[in-house]
Amino acid sequence: MLDELPLALCVKPDPAWPIGKHALMNLKIVRRNGRTEVDPSNWRIPYQWQGTHYQDNDDQPFLLLINSGGGFVEGDVAELHGNLDAGTRALITTTAASKFYKCPGGAVSREEVHLNVGPDALLEYYPDESIPFAQSRTERRTQIEITSTSRLFAVDMVSAGRVHYGSGEVFAFASLLSEFSIKVDGKSAVLDRIVAVDREEIQELQSLWQGAHHAATIVCHDPKLPAGLEDKVEQELSRFDLVASGASRFGNILSSRILAKEAWHTHEAIQAVWRIVRPHIAGKPAKLIRKC
Amino acid sequence: MTAARASHNGRDSFLLLLQVTNSTFPTGSFCHSYGLETLIAEGLIRSPETAEEWCRRWLRFGVACCDGVAVAGAFRRTLYEDMNGLAELNRLVQSLKISREAREASAKTGVALLAACRDIFNTPEISRLDASLKEHDMLPHHAVVYGVASAGLGFSQTQALETYLWSSFSNLISVVGRLLPLGQTDVQRILLEAMPLIERSAEIASSRNESTMSSMNAALDAASMRHERLSTRLCIS
Numbered sequence: 001m002l003d004e005l006p007l008a009l010c011v012k013p014d015p016a017w018p019i020g021k022h023a024l025m026n027l028k029i030v031r032r033n034g035r036t037e038v039d040p041s042n043w044r045i046p047y048q049w050q051g052t053h054y055q056d057n058d059d060q061p062f063l064l065l066i067n068s069g070g071g072f073v074e075g076d077v078a079e080l081h082g083n084l085d086a087g088t089r090a091l092i093t094t095t096a097a098s099k100f101y102k103c104p105g106g107a108v109s110r111e112e113v114h115l116n117v118g119p120d121a122l123l124e125y126y127p128d129e130s131i132p133f134a135q136s137r138t139e140r141r142t143q144i145e146i147t148s149t150s151r152l153f154a155v156d157m158v159s160a161g162r163v164h165y166g167s168g169e170v171f172a173f174a175s176l177l178s179e180f181s182i183k184v185d186g187k188s189a190v191l192d193r194i195v196a197v198d199r200e201e202i203q204e205l206q207s208l209w210q211g212a213h214h215a216a217t218i219v220c221h222d223p224k225l226p227a228g229l230e231d232k233v234e235q236e237l238s239r240f241d242l243v244a245s246g247a248s249r250f251g252n253i254l255s256s257r258i259l260a261k262e263a264w265h266t267h268e269a270i271q272a273v274w275r276i277v278r279p280h281i282a283g284k285p286a287k288l289i290r291k292c
Numbered sequence: 293m294t295a296a297r298a299s300h301n302g303r304d305s306f307l308l309l310l311q312v313t314n315s316t317f318p319t320g321s322f323c324h325s326y327g328l329e330t331l332i333a334e335g336l337i338r339s340p341e342t343a344e345e346w347c348r349r350w351l352r353f354g355v356a357c358c359d360g361v362a363v364a365g366a367f368r369r370t371l372y373e374d375m376n377g378l379a380e381l382n383r384l385v386q387s388l389k390i391s392r393e394a395r396e397a398s399a400k401t402g403v404a405l406l407a408a409c410r411d412i413f414n415t416p417e418i419s420r421l422d423a424s425l426k427e428h429d430m431l432p433h434h435a436v437v438y439g440v441a442s443a444g445l446g447f448s449q450t451q452a453l454e455t456y457l458w459s460s461f462s463n464l465i466s467v468v469g470r471l472l473p474l475g476q477t478d479v480q481r482i483l484l485e486a487m488p489l490i491e492r493s494a495e496i497a498s499s500r501n502e503s504t505m506s507s508m509n510a511a512l513d514a515a516s517m518r519h520e521r522l523s524t525r526l527c528i529s
Contacts, residue, residue: 177504181387191387195357195506207345208353210511217390217510234521244510246517248391255390257514 011081013044021075023047023067027082029090029121035059036088045069047078052090055290060282062091064291065127071099072109072138079112089122089151089282095291097128097159102135103174111140122151122282126274126289129157129214129263134172141179148185148252149223151281155270156180156192157216159263160206170213171206182219182253189253192217212243212259214266218273220254222281230254232276240269247273305446312441313459319405319434321463324397325471325527326350327516328464332471333524334515340478343468348486350512351461352493357506358388359398359435360497363456366439367449370417375424378436381502382425385433388507391516393529400528402432409441417444453494461486467527 010026017024026041038061040049046069052061067078084090092115100109111130117123125144132138146152158178160170178194196202209215233247233256243259256273260266271286278286315322328346331337337346362385369377389395409418421440425432435456442452462483469479507513519529 188383188387190390191384191507192390193388193504193506194508195504196508201353201508204349204353205508207349208509208511210514212511215510230517231521234518244514246391246514248393248517248520250392250395255517257390257510257517259510259514 023078025080029084060089073101074103075107077110082115084117084121086118087120091124094127098130100132100136100138103137108137113142115144117146117150119147119149125154131159132173136173137175139177145183152221160213163213216258218256225252313455318408319401324529327512329527330515330519344482354509356493356496361500361505362435363439364498366436367443370440370443379428382436390513397529398433399431402434402437405437406432415444457490
């Protein structure tokens with residue numbers, strides 16, 4: 001099965017990876033039986049494969065990525081690699097937030113997501129947030145490659161920490177490197193990168209987020225992105241209790257920033273953007289994703 | 293880092309530096325607030341103190357960690373005549389601008405700076421950059437053009453970085469000064485007090501790896517996005 005994927009898209013497990021500390025999931029997303037189906041070419045714990053749902057009762061599978069480890073302890077690595085064939089459509093989400101625990105020994109915890117979206121394919125990548133705990137050292141990269149005819153709704157949300165833990169634990173991590181990148185036809189189109197690796201950068205992040213505890217970036221792509229969609233998104237976002245928000249567009253890419261004090265405010269705002277965008281890029285309305 | 297080549301035609305590189313960084317040099321930077329006009333209109337920036345805070349943060353986390361790194365990278369690539377590398381760097385700078393206006397501001401001032409340098413100095417480095425970016429169907433971004441022009445004119449990398457950061461900050465605080473408004477003395481005081489930060493930002497920009505160029509100013513990005521729909525505005529971005 002492994003050899004059916006192009007080499008660049010399929011990472012084979014290294015025998016040296018410690019069992020239980022290096023999660024791997026390779027997905028091959030194909031058109032078959034009149035619908036899109038997701039084949040887990042291979043995986044390693046703590047990533048778990050539990051099949052897909054067709055929550056819209058159509059041809060689009062919803063994949064709930066399960067990290068049975070419950071989070072990243074020091075030195076943990078998780079890799080998700082996926083390839084969407086031409087003309088497929090899939091939604092990938094997580095069952096819960098990615099929690100990055102403290103790293104007292106100085107090692108980092110790392111999450112890598114690499115998704116390749118073929119021509120005329122649709123990817124909705126809608127994971128929960130990442131939460132870097134106090135003293136954590138986090139590296140996370142989400143890299144999505146699409147073609148000029150692909151459609152994309154992708155979210156990246158990072159929290160400041162365990163906001164409501166005890167008296168509050170925000171911006172208490174030891175380091176955070178977070179990257180969310182979109183390439184179109186092999187060329188870098190959007191690169192959202194947080195580099196907070198020293199005390200000054202971590203402390204200033206709160207000001208750079210205007211006092212918010214949660215920051216989300218949304219990137220959408222559609223070769224036929226309707227005119228004025230970004231105006232509708234921004235108008236909708238203005239109805240929510242957010243610290244700051246905005247929406248913009250360059251070419252066929254719509255980008256949006258959402259900053260909020262509360263995670264649920266951010267979630268509601270992201271969902272609102274999805275409600276506006278989804279009918280255009282997926283041809284159907286958005287609804288709450290069932291995760292249980 | 294010392295200049296890699298002698299200044300052109302016996303020209304004094306210090307005087308050339310003054311010319312390039314002078315506010316009359318035609319780049320159009322004085323028309324851009326990079327989202328700060330939104331924050332002023334919304335009442336988030338009301339005083340010289342808050343204006344200074346936002347501008348300093350923009351310099352340290354917006355310019356030093358992104359465009360500043362690109363100036364240094366463009367400078368070095370020019371010395372090695374790495375034209376493909378310059379095109380890649382130019383695309384990287386563009387990708388890190390999350391809002392339309394931020395992209396356009398960087399590209400418009402880049403186009404203007406390239407045209408001015410081509411028409412005034414006519415160095416081979418600028419001509420090669422122009423041709424290479426046309427070949428890649430890309431608009432030149434300001435930081436990349438500045439790095440290339442600085443190398444071509446015989447400045448040192450440190451001079452290139454410090455003058456880029458200084459003129460960026462000087463332009464922005466002048467724009468903010470007009471919008472708030474601030475008195476000329478306030479503007480000059482803020483500029484003076486930013487000198488150590490400019491030097492430190494130059495150090496950060498010269499030592500930072502391009503793989504960690506960042507776009508951390510999320511609040512300003514959001515403000516830049518809202519600026520597109522600001523009902524009354526004086527700035528392009």
